Amino acid sequence: MTPEEARRLAQEASDEIRALTQALIRTPSPNPPGREQAVAEVLKEKFLAAGLSAELVSLEEGRANVISRLPGRGQAPALLYAGHLDTVPPGETAAWTHDPYGGELSDGRLYGRGASDMKGGVAAQAMAAVLARRAGLTPAGDLIFVATCGEETDSLGAHAFRHAGGLDGVGGVVIAEPSANELFIAEKGALWLEVTTYGRTAHGSMPHLGINAVWKMHKVLSALADFQPSEERHPLLGRATVSLGTLNGGFKTNVVPDRATATFDMRTVPGRPHAEIVALVQERLDRLAAADPEFKAEVKVIKDLPSVATAADEPIVRLARRVGHDLWDRDLLPQGVNYYTDAAVLLPEGKIPFFIFGPGQPALAHQPEEYVEIEKLVEATAFFLLFLARWGERA
Numbered sequence: 001m002t003p004e005e006a007r008r009l010a011q012e013a014s015d016e017i018r019a020l021t022q023a024l025i026r027t028p029s030p031n032p033p034g035r036e037q038a039v040a041e042v043l044k045e046k047f048l049a050a051g052l053s054a055e056l057v058s059l060e061e062g063r064a065n066v067i068s069r070l071p072g073r074g075q076a077p078a079l080l081y082a083g084h085l086d087t088v089p090p091g092e093t094a095a096w097t098h099d100p101y102g103g104e105l106s107d108g109r110l111y112g113r114g115a116s117d118m119k120g121g122v123a124a125q126a127m128a129a130v131l132a133r134r135a136g137l138t139p140a141g142d143l144i145f146v147a148t149c150g151e152e153t154d155s156l157g158a159h160a161f162r163h164a165g166g167l168d169g170v171g172g173v174v175i176a177e178p179s180a181n182e183l184f185i186a187e188k189g190a191l192w193l194e195v196t197t198y199g200r201t202a203h204g205s206m207p208h209l210g211i212n213a214v215w216k217m218h219k220v221l222s223a224l225a226d227f228q229p230s231e232e233r234h235p236l237l238g239r240a241t242v243s244l245g246t247l248n249g250g251f252k253t254n255v256v257p258d259r260a261t262a263t264f265d266m267r268t269v270p271g272r273p274h275a276e277i278v279a280l281v282q283e284r285l286d287r288l289a290a291a292d293p294e295f296k297a298e299v300k301v302i303k304d305l306p307s308v309a310t311a312a313d314e315p316i317v318r319l320a321r322r323v324g325h326d327l328w329d330r331d332l333l334p335q336g337v338n339y340y341t342d343a344a345v346l347l348p349e350g351k352i353p354f355f356i357f358g359p360g361q362p363a364l365a366h367q368p369e370e371y372v373e374i375e376k377l378v379e380a381t382a383f384f385l386l387f388l389a390r391w392g393e394r395a
């Protein structure tokens with residue numbers, strides 16, 4: 001397939017790409033609660049109508065992944081196109097001038113929750129599979145398409161897909177999260193910690209009889225104020241960050257609090273394993289305990305997704321850049337992103353190279369008035385189509 005053909009096929013399918021994106025937006029799947037099965041069914045029907053296989057994998061009541069496969073010639077490992085079916089909830093509807101589930105078209109933009117993150121990306125990948133099938137394309141390796149449930153919370157669908165052997169034989173993964181059709185090859189990890197301090201209640205008029213867990217938490221916050229998860233500076237991701245997210249303690253002014261909790265959102269870069277970072281935090285708490293016999297604290301990991309990155313000289317990255325060059329004469333310079341994706345669950349050991357490329361705008365994810373541009377949807381479809389056609393070629 002030539003770049004001209006890929007561009008033409010995507011352009012001619014522009015109404016169909018728009019219609020599929022609208023159908024996905026008009027089938028709400030806010031998570032929580034995440035009732036993604038209805039969206040999975042829209043995709044299943046689309047694949048079946050195009051003569052592709054389609055399988056719903058039910059995981060919980062109303063929750064499912066959808067998987068489709070376009071068989072290849074067996075001359076290259078499989079290529080995985082991956083996305084997620086759920087969205088964050090719409091939030092304050094007053095902040096929207098468009099119906100979050102309307103899929104309204106205005107000035108070349110499709111509005112709705114999930115338009116950017118990432119029903120637009122899912123539609124573009126699905127349409128690339130459909131167009132490849134219609135064009136009679138047999139790729140060098142199988143194309144596997146998966147859209148998962150639960151990405152916005154616990155990555156339920158990605159865990160299930162991986163544990164069912166979904167990555168067996170896969171040699172590359174393309175995730176259609178919003179990148180404004182730029183090339184992202186590294187993402188930060190997320191390590192969320194909950195620290196709890198313990199004390200002893202007493203009447204507020206006799207504080208010396210109690211142990212104040214909030215004052216103990218004050219010590220924790222001071223000890224962690226300058227905490228750096230690692231010294232590494234990644235060329236694309238920069239440095240790790242720490243954000244103190246929540247702070248809770250006490251329930252009544254006249255009661256000495258016996259418990260306080262704080263949660264920390266750390267965004268990490270490749271290098272230091274998360275277990276080592278947790279140990280460093282524990283070390284600081286141990287030092288406080290050594291200096292204060294009444295100090296008692298506990299640290300708990302509440303989210304643990306490693307940073308994952310593909311080297312810029314991997315063939316998959318070179319191929320993506322060549323496809324961008326041949327389609328639009330554009331150099332897709334590899335970049336890094338702060339957000340995490342299902343890649344952290346699918347590829348935690350970094351053994352399978354991946355990149356992120358999608359038509360959505362990263363800045364619009366989780367925002368009111370979320371939209372995706374039709375032009376970007378069509379461009380992304382052409383990209384996924386040509387990338388598939390060239391998969392297995394030396395780039």
Ligand SMILES: [Zn+2]
Pocket residue numbers: 084117118151177178
């Ligand atoms: Zn997303």
